[in-house]
Amino acid sequence: CLSNFTFLPCPAVSYMPLTKSASAGPRLDNDKLYRYSYSAEVGLNRLTGSTRGNTGFRISSDVDISLIWRNPEIQDEQLLRLQISNVEVESVGKRSRKNNIFHGSSAESILGKVRLEALQRPFMVLWKMGKIRSLYAHKAEPSTIKNLKRGVAMLSFSKLKYSIFEYKATKDQVIRTKHLDTCKTQEMGFTTHSPVLGISGKSTSETVITLENGIIKSADVEETHILSINARHKAATKVLSRQSLMLKKIEVGPTEAAGKDVASVVKSLDDKLMSVGVMVEKVKTKCKGCPNLMDTWKVVRSQLEPGSLSKAEAPRSFLTLLHSLRKASKSEILTVLRNCSKTVLPQLVDAVTSAQTPSSLSAILEFLNFSKKEGLVLQERFLYACGFASHPTETMLQSLLDLSQGQIGSTEIKESIVIIMGALLRKLCLKGACELPTVLKVKEMLLAGPDSTQMESEVQMYLLALKNALLPEGVPILAKYAESEVGAFSTIAITALQRYDPQLITPEVKKTLNRIYHQNKRIYEKNVRAAAADLIMSSNPSYMEVKNLLLSIGHLPHEMNKYMLSKVQDILRFEMPACKLVRQVMKDMVSHNYDRFSKTGSSSAFSGFMARTADVTCTYNLDILYSGSGVLRRSNMNIYGQGNNALLHGLQVTIEAQGLESLIAATPDEGEEELESFAGMSALLFDVQLRPVTFFKGYSDLMSKMFSMSGDPISVVKGLILLTDHSQVIPLQSGLRASAEFQGGLAIDISGGMEFSLWYRESKTSVNNRGALVVIGNVTVDTDFVSAGVEVGFETEATLDFITTVQFSEYPFLVCMQMDKTTFPFRYLSTNQILGDQLVPGSEFPLHQENSNMCKKVFEQAW
Numbered sequence: 116c117l118s119n120f121t122f123l124p125c126p127a128v129s130y131m132p133l134t135k136s137a138s139a140g141p142r143l144d145n146d147k148l149y150r151y152s153y154s155a156e157v158g159l160n161r162l163t164g165s166t167r168g169n170t171g172f173r174i175s176s177d178v179d180i181s182l183i184w185r186n187p188e189i190q191d192e193q194l195l196r197l198q199i200s201n202v203e204v205e206s207v208g209k210r211s212r213k214n215n216i217f218h219g220s221s222a223e224s225i226l227g228k229v230r231l232e233a234l235q236r237p238f239m240v241l242w243k244m245g246k247i248r249s250l251y252a253h254k255a256e257p258s259t260i261k262n263l264k265r266g267v268a269m270l271s272f273s274k275l276k277y278s279i280f281e282y283k284a285t286k287d288q289v290i291r292t293k294h295l296d297t298c299k300t301q302e303m304g305f306t307t308h309s310p311v312l313g314i315s316g317k318s319t320s321e322t323v324i325t326l327e328n329g330i331i332k333s334a335d336v337e338e339t340h341i342l343s344i345n346a347r348h349k350a351a352t353k354v355l356s357r358q359s360l361m362l363k364k365i366e367v368g369p370t371e372a373a374g375k376d377v378a379s380v381v382k383s384l385d386d387k388l389m390s391v392g393v394m395v396e397k398v399k400t401k402c403k404g405c406p407n408l409m410d411t412w413k414v415v416r417s418q419l420e421p422g423s424l425s426k427a428e429a430p431r432s433f434l435t436l437l438h439s440l441r442k443a444s445k446s447e448i449l450t451v452l453r454n455c456s457k458t459v460l461p462q463l464v465d466a467v468t469s470a471q472t473p474s475s476l477s478a479i480l481e482f483l484n485f486s487k488k489e490g491l492v493l494q495e496r497f498l499y500a501c502g503f504a505s506h507p508t509e510t511m512l513q514s515l516l517d518l519s520q521g522q523i524g525s526t527e528i529k530e531s532i533v534i535i536m537g538a539l540l541r542k543l544c545l546k547g548a549c550e551l552p553t554v555l556k557v558k559e560m561l562l563a564g565p566d567s568t569q570m571e572s573e574v575q576m577y578l579l580a581l582k583n584a585l586l587p588e589g590v591p592i593l594a595k596y597a598e599s600e601v602g603a604f605s606t607i608a609i610t611a612l613q614r615y616d617p618q619l620i621t622p623e624v625k626k627t628l629n630r631i632y633h634q635n636k637r638i639y640e641k642n643v644r645a646a647a648a649d650l651i652m653s654s655n656p657s658y659m660e661v662k663n664l665l666l667s668i669g670h671l672p673h674e675m676n677k678y679m680l681s682k683v684q685d686i687l688r689f690e691m692p693a694c695k696l697v698r699q700v701m702k703d704m705v706s707h708n709y710d711r712f713s714k715t716g717s718s719s720a721f722s723g724f725m726a727r728t729a730d731v732t733c734t735y736n737l738d739i740l741y742s743g744s745g746v747l748r749r750s751n752m753n754i755y756g757q758g759n760n761a762l763l764h765g766l767q768v769t770i771e772a773q774g775l776e777s778l779i780a781a782t783p784d785e786g787e788e789e790l791e792s793f794a795g796m797s798a799l800l801f802d803v804q805l806r807p808v809t810f811f812k813g814y815s816d817l818m819s820k821m822f823s824m825s826g827d828p829i830s831v832v833k834g835l836i837l838l839t840d841h842s843q844v845i846p847l848q849s850g851l852r853a854s855a856e857f858q859g860g861l862a863i864d865i866s867g868g869m870e871f872s873l874w875y876r877e878s879k880t881s882v883n884n885r886g887a888l889v890v891i892g893n894v895t896v897d898t899d900f901v902s903a904g905v906e907v908g909f910e911t912e913a914t915l916d917f918i919t920t921v922q923f924s925e926y927p928f929l930v931c932m933q934m935d936k937t938t939f940p941f942r943y944l945s946t947n948q949i950l951g952d953q954l955v956p957g958s959e960f961p962l963h964q965e966n967s968n969m970c971k972k973v974f975e976q977a978w
Contacts, residue, residue, distance in 0.1 A: 143182040148368030155849035159905040162351035171207035181368040251388040258396040266850025293320040304842030305506035310761035314841040411439040419462040430860030430889040440470040448478035465835040468500035488524035502535040505840030537583030582611035609646040620654040638786035665706040677716025717930040731758035744781030745923035767799035828866035859890035876924040884915040908944040931970035934960040
């Protein structure tokens with residue numbers, strides 16, 4: 116609804132105020148020519164800071180306006196002739212002669228002879244009842260020229276919506292403010308589904324019209340568009356567009372033409388004039404001298420080697436490659452894929468998939484052979500890139516559906532395909548595409564999936580897919596599997612329900628969770644009960660639900676007592692939503708007493724702040740549950756980002772272990788006597804659940820891994836992710852168009868490991884996160900004769916390690932948790948320059964005091 120109705124630069128002998136009640140527009144005197152000076156300029160800059168990024172241009176001219184024809188039956192239907200002359204093009208910002216491309220240049224040398232002639236060729240406007248009905252110009256004229264003519268004529272893009280305007284009117288002046296934030300431009304393009312990682316915009320426009328003796332003496336328009344990166348609002352661009360019209364003189368004009376209708380009059384005056392519409396046209400510009408895909412690849416490939424992925428150069432090169440891929444054909448992409456070294460190929464697959472064009476998707480599907488097991492790494496990188504897609508299409512989802520129904524060489528890949536289909540399903544539903552045929556097919560498949568198979572691995576696969584899809588219809592299915600006799604099913608189902616809006620956790624689901632926690636029907640594993648308790652507390656619990664949870668403390672397995680106590684204390688300390696109700700319950704001395712709240716153990720739950728800025732608040736929580744013998748049962752680390760009134764689950768890394776008590780001749784806890792030896796790791800990254808990784812399964816596998824264990828971590832996810840992806844076109848009232856492209860690339864390496872030493876009676880689990888982030892925004896005004904642009908952004912590199920050491924040589928065993936971030940750089944970027952380079956000091960994130968005391972003992976013994 117970008118209504119470009121600022122004014123038609125035509126004086127009125129009977130001026131009608133621009134109000135909703137106005138039924139007719141201005142009427143021109145015949146036999147008169149009104150000559151105005153006109154200018155349209157656009158400037159681009161960073162919102163704050165350096166002025167070196169100022170860029171833009173101004174087009175100025177004279178405009179002659181005269182009445183050609185008036186409908187004899189409807190006096191307010193008029194045909195106006197407009198002609199632009201004396202065109203000049205100049206720079207907006209202050210530049211030296213050396214850096215000013217306009218200095219000493221004529222309009223003809225800048226626009227070219229053909230374009231200048233077209234711009235100065237007369238055109239016509241049909242003005243009826245105060246609104247522009249049509250514009251007549253030569254159809255063969257370049258789109259840029261026709262758009263500039265539309266800007267000069269101040270054409271309305273659509274019917275005026277008075278609700279978005281504010282008016283101030285006096286006898287000789289009208290001021291109109293237009294609020295553009297509620298308008299939809301013609302080409303929104305796409306944007307990132309999470310507002311935390313997205314782009315915010317603010318747009319305003321003000322028109323001031325000055326009258327003299329009922330004639331428009333001057334009109335000025337100032338239009339501002341600000342685009343900022345939500346994660347760092349300081350990284351923002353500003354588009355400033357101005358138009359100015361000033362009456363120079365009134366002369367004798369052409370006589371009024373005779374005729375009964377507009378079409379015949381226009382044809383009699385110039386038979387090449389045609390109605391070309393009032394909407395601004397797309398401008399196709401060709402990049403002269405721009406490198407092709409292969410040239411770009413040769414420049415960036417060395418920065419995409421595995422050893423470079425922790426440096427900012429990797430995501431920066433990834434984004435450069437991405438832009439080139441989005442312009443490339445399928446054959447060009449296949450050529451690069453087929454001529455790539457093995458070490459860089461996984462990163463290239465990330466980039467090709469992230470491009471999300473029909474050509475790139477077709478090329479990568481032709482390149483990968485899913486029927487062979489050998490290409491597992493490349494296949495999984497493709498699938499993960501699909502899961503992180505910023506604007507997935509039905510075609511992408513259909514491609515995965517086709518793959519899942521075809522021949523697949525690897526069981527792991529089949530599982531990943533189905534799990535990622537759940538992520539695509541959610542993103543398509545979020546953008547209103549939930550009723551597309553393919554979406555409906557996949558939805559039906561996932562909902563029926565868990566009950567359609569007897570294989571445990573396939574049931575887990577479908578439950579993980581539902582965890583990604585977050586379908587409201589999936590809640591009853593997940594609630595059913597939460598009570599399963601298979602612990603893995605229960606854990607996945609409950610953690611999936613934790614991701615839903617609390618409003619969807621119905622009373623029936625809560626009854627299920629309470630049955631699990633309180634073991635009303637059967638015995639459950641500790642980690643399943645702990646997950647149920649977490650979900651009860653985070654889903655608007657009732658007074659009795661909280662009271663029963665508190666009363667259970669003291670009657671639980673030893674380490675679970677300590678876990679629940681720590682969870683309650685964390686809710687109070689971090690002021691979570693349930694804290695008021697917990698305090699209310701704790702007023703009852705039966706629920707809150709020394710005996711209950713003095714339980715000891717090593718299990719814990721702790722939440723804290725990683726970072727708090729004006730733009731984003733980043734929090735973390737660490738939940739660790741041990742078995743009574745001192746062996747890790749579950750370690751769960753979560754990182755959340757909150758900003759722009761939205762929450763992003765940035766990271767969840769869960770390490771689970773079971774059945775290890777026999778190694779140290781310990782007695783398993785109740786309900787866990789028959790559990791098979793197992794250890795594995797599961798990761799959720801940027802709201803996308805990935806396929807879990809198994810460290811070992813079964814006693815024989817455990818023993819072989821123990822004797823061959825190198826201590827090296829196992830990679831869970833590694834690659835390049837397109838985090839931010841925003842594209843839009845802003846039609847300016849001058850007829851020019853501003854194109855905005857914001858992309859954020861993340862190079863990430865998440866790995867985890869578990870070491871177990873019988874000799875030293877010590878176990879160590881580690882989660883290592885390394886990454887580099889680059890976010891760059893480009894805003895350009897690109898015509899086919901001149902262009903201007905500005906670039907903003909930021910980049911950073913960081914490392915975050917979480918290590919848990921357990922010494923179980925004696926009881927109570929010693930547990931030390933460490934969560935460290937290293938010193939890392941942060942840089943603000945602007946067009947080809949670094950504006951600020953700072954080092955953010957490293958630190959060890961605080962955990963509870965008991966942990967600090969325990970770490971001192973662990974390291975004293977190690978020393």
